[in-house]
Amino acid sequence: MNLAEAIISKNVEKHAIKSAIGFNKKGETWKELSWKKFGDIVFKTANALKNIGIQENDKVAIYSDNSSEWMIFDLASLSLGAISVPIYSTNNGEQAEYIINDSNAKVILVGNQYQYDSCLEIIKKGNTQLHTIIVSKKAVWINKELNSFYLEDFIAKASSKLDICKKEYDDIATLIYTSGTTGTPKGVMLTHGNFLNAFEAHFEFFPFEKFEEELSLAFLPLSHVFERSWSLFCLYGGARVYFLEDPKDIVKTLSEVKPTMMCAVPRFFQKVYAGVLQKAEEGSPVKKKIFDWALEIGWKVAELKRNEKVIPFSLRLKNSVADMLVFSKIKERLGGRLWFLPCGGASLSPEVTRFFDSVGIHITVGYGLTETTATLTLFPLTHFEHGSSGQPLPGVEVRIGENDEIQVKGNSIMKGYYNKMEETQKVFTEDGWFKTGDAGKFDDKGNLIITDRIKDLMKTSNGKYIAPQQIENILTNNNYIQQIVLIAEGRQFVSALIVPNFEFLHDFITKNNISFTNWEETVKNEKIIKLYKEKINELQSHLAEFEKVKKFTLMPSEFDINTGEITPTLKVKRNVVLKKYENIIEKMY
Template sequence: MNLAEAIIHKNIEKHPLKSAIGFKKKEGWKELSWKKFGDMVFKTANALRDSGIQEHDNVAIYSDNSSEWMIFDLAAMAIGAVTVPIYSTNNAEQAEYIINDSKAKAVLVGNQAQYDACFELLNKEENSLQTIIISKKAVWIKKEFSSFYLEDFIAKASPELEICKKEYEDTATLIYTSGTTGTPKGVMLTHGNFIKAFDAHFEFFTFKNFEEELSLAFLPLSHVFERSWSLLCLYGGARVYFLEDPKNIAKALEEVKPTMMCAVPRFFQKVYAGVLDKAQEGSSLKKKIFDWALRTGWETAELRRNEKQIPFGLKFKESIADRLVFSKIKERMGGRLWFLPCGGASLSSEVTRFFESVGIHVTVGYGLTETTATLTLFPLTHFEHGTSGKPLPGVELRIGESDEIQARGNGIMKGYYNKPEETQKVFTEDGWFKTGDAGKIDEKGNLIITDRIKDLMKTSNGKYIAPQQIENLLTNNNYIQQIVLIAEGRQFVSALIVPNFEFLEDYRKKNNVPFTNWEEFVRKEEIIHLYKDKINALQHDLSDYEKVKKFILMPAEFEINTGEITPTLKVKRNVVLKKYADLIEKMY
C-alpha cells in the first residue's frame, strides 16, 4: 500500500472536516481540515506529474519545517516518486552533494539562501535538477522557466487523484545520514517500513482516543525521528502543528498546547536543570515544598509504572503537589503534554524519573535512520528507567561481536542508495543489520546502550571509557551546553566544554563579574573554579579513571554551519578533535 494513501484516504473518509494540520500565519495559528489537506496534497501531486515527475523519480525538500513540507512529501509519494529530505541548515555544498547523488529532478525550497543554492545547480553540467518550487512568496526568484512559487505551481492542478499503487518493498524516501563519520549515505526506506512500523507502535501502546491528540513538530522533518513521528500522528488521525523556527519552541508550546511531541535529550535536560536551579534559588520553605512534591510524585509514579493501586491519601497528597509545584512546570510546556518520545541519544534515569514524578511520560527509545527510527522504546507501564526500553512488535534484537546491537524486522532499510558495497558492510551473512552501537539486553528484555562502538575510548592505562554516558551526566547541569570527552590513548580523561552562556550571563550579573568578551571571561580563574566545583560534584559517583581531570571552556558554541555538530545537535567528534587538536594537547 502507498503510505500517502494510508494516511490521506483513510482520514478523509473517517472525518473530512476534522483538523489535520496547523501552521503559523503572521501572529496566529491556522488549521487545514483533512479534506482541504487532502486537496492540497493531490493538487501538488498532479502539478508534479504535469511538470514531468514520474514514478520512481527522486524529488528533494530543502526547507525548514512547514505545512508545505509535509504536503510536498505526501504529494511526491502519492504519485510514486521518492522524497529526498535535505536539512534546512545544510550549506550549498552539502545540498548540492545530496541533490546530485540522488539525481533529484525537482526541489522544494523555503528561503532565499536555499533557492539561490539550487538555482546555481541548474546551470551546472551533469545536473539532474529541472524544477525549483518555492514555498514562500517572500523569496525573490529569477523569472526563469524552472522556478515557481508553490501557490502558482499548483494553481491549475486538479484536486482529484488516483494514487499510485505501491508494494510494501517499494522505496518511499531516501534519507541521507547526517555524516557524523564519513560521507552521507542515502538510506532507502520503503512504504512498508513506515506502515508496518506505525502499526507496531499502535499495537505496542494501545492509545485511547489517539485522534484527539495534538503534536507539535519542532525537530527537523528532514530527520527520520520527527518525520516518522509526524507521519505516525497523521496516520493515526491526530493533528500535527509545524513550527518553522525551533528557537521559538517556548512560545509555541504556550500557544499550541500540544498533548504529544517528540524531542531530543537536550530538551529534557534543559527543562530538568532549569527547574532544579530555580528551586535552589527559592526560600528554604519553597525548597522543602519542592522536595516534598518530588518525593510524592515519585511515589505515585512508581505505583503507576507497576500498575498498582494508589491509596486515597497518596492521591490527595499528589493533587496538592500538582497544585503547588507540578502544574507550574507543566504550564510552561503548554499545560497538556503527557507523552514525549525521546531519541537521538541516551537520557539519564534522573531525568526520566523527574518527568514521571511531574506527570509527563517520556518515552525513551532507540533506533537509527536505517531502522525507520524505532527499534525499542518505553511502554506506558512496566518500563525500566536507565534503559532504552523493549523492542517493538516485529523487531528482533541480538548482541553480536564486540557487544554490537544487531536487529532485523519491519523497519530495517532496503539499503544505501547506489552503494551496494556499503550496504553489504552493515548486514551480517544471515541478514541482521549491524547498528554500530554497543549494548546488552537485561533479564526483563530491556535494551541498555553502552555507547557507539566507534566512540569507545581506551586510555593509555588500558581502561575503556564510554563517553556518551559521562557526557550525558555532565550536561544534566544547566551550566554546560555541550561537551566532548577526550581519552583515547591518553593517561587521563579531559574535555572541551561549551558553557550555557545564558546561565553564565545570569551568574555574571548576580556576582558582578567584569566582562569584556566571552573569550576572556571563560579564562577567568573564578569561572574555571566554578566549573571545577560543578564537574567534581556531578562526577562524584564515577570511577576515578572515568572522571574528567582537566578541561577547557570554549568561548562559543559548536555550530552546524562549521560542521562541528549535525542538524540534530550531535557533536561530530572527529571534526571537533581535529579542529581543536592544539588546544587539546595543551591539557596533556
C-alpha cells in the same frame, strides 16, 4: 499499499471535516486545514508535479524548514509513486548539492532565499537532472525564467482528483541521507512497507485511546527520520499535527498550541530539568522544602503507576496538593497538556526521566536509527525501566553480537544505501542482521541498555575503556554546561572541551560582580574556572576514578552546524572537533 494513500485517503473518508494540520505564517495566528482541504492540496500538488513530468520512482527533494508545505510536498510526491529526498534546512549549498546530485533529484521544494539561491547555482553549474525549483514562500525572490515557481502559483490550476500510484511494501518511498558524525552521507532507502509496518507496530505496542483526538507539535526537523516518522505516524492515526517553522519559538509555541504529544531529543528535557532545579535552588528555604516534598510524593505516585499498583487515597490527596503547588507550574510551561513524549537521538539519564515522571509527564525513551525507520525499542506505558532504552517493538528482533554490538532484524529495516552496494553489505551480517554500530546489553527483564557507539569507545593508555556518551550525558544535565566532548583515547586520563551555557553563566557573572569584556577572556577567568571545577566534581562524584574528567578547557563559543562541528540533529562530530582543536587538547596533557 502506498504510504500516502494509507494516510490521506483513509482519513479524508473517515474525518473529512476534522482538522488535520496546523500552521502559523509570520505575524499571523495559527490556522488549520481539514482533512478534506489537506487532501485536496496534496493531490493538487501531486498533479502539478505530474504535469511537469514527474513519474513513478523519480526523485523529488525538499530543502526547507518545517512547514505545512513540507508535509504537503512530501505526501504529494509519495502519491505519485515518486521518491522524496529530504535535505536538512541547515545544510549549506555544497552539502545540498551533494545530495541533489547523488540522488538525481529532478524537482526541489525550498523554503528561504539562501536555499533557493543555492539550488539556482546548482542548475547554473550544469546539473541536467534538476530542472524545477518550487518555492514555498512568496517573500523569496525567484528567477521565473529558470523554471522557478511559487508553490501557490504552481498548483493553482491543477486538479484535486488523483489516482494514487499503487505501491508494494518493498517499493522505495524515500531516501534519507544520514547526517553523518563520520564519513560521507549515505542515502538510506526506506520503503512504503518500512513506514506502514512501523506504524502498526506502535499501535500494537501502545494501548492508545481516541488517538485521533491527540495534537502533536512538529518541533524537530522533518528532514530527520525521527520527526518525519513520528509526524507521519500521527497523521496515519488521524491525529492533528502542527508545524513549527522556527525551533527557537518553542517556548512561546507550546503555550499557544498546547500539544498533547511531541517528540524531542534529550537536550530539550535536560534544559527543562536543569532549569527547574536551578530555580528551586535559588528559591527561599520554605519554597525549596515544598519543592523537595512535592518531588518525593510525585515519585511515590509515579512508581506505583509504573508498576500498575493501586495508589492509596491519602497519597493521591497529597499528590493533588503537590500538583497544585509545584507540578502544574512546570507543566504549564510546556503547554499544560503534554502526556506522551517520545525521546530519541541519544541517551537520557534516569535522573531526568524519573523527574518528569514525578511531575506527571511521561517521557517515552526509545532507540533507533535512520536505517531502521527510527524506533526499534522503547518504553512501554508501564513496567518500563529508567536508564534503559525499553523493549523491542512487535516485529523487531534484537540480539547482541560480537563486541557487544546491537544487531537487529525486522520489517522496518532499510532496503540498503542508495547506489552503495559495498557499503550496504558492510552493515549486514551473513545471516541478514543489521549491524547498528552501537554497543549494548539486555537486563534481566528484557530491556535494552545502550552502552555506547562502538566507534566512540575510548581506551586510555592505562587500558581502561571509557564510554563517552554516558559521562557527557551526566555532565550536560547541569544548566551551566551546554556541550561537552570527552578526550581519552590513548591518554593517561580523561579531559574535556566544555561549551558553557552562556545564558546561565552571564547570570552568574552579573550576580558575582565579575567584569565582562568578551567570552574569550571570561572563560579564562579564575573564578569561572573554579565554578566549573566545583560543578564537574559534584556531577561526577559517583563515577569510577578512571572515568572522571581531570582537566578541561572552557570554549568561548558553541560548536556550530555551519562549521561542521555538529550535525543538524545537534550531535557533535567528534572527529571534526578533535582535529580542529588539537592544539588546545594537547595543552591539557
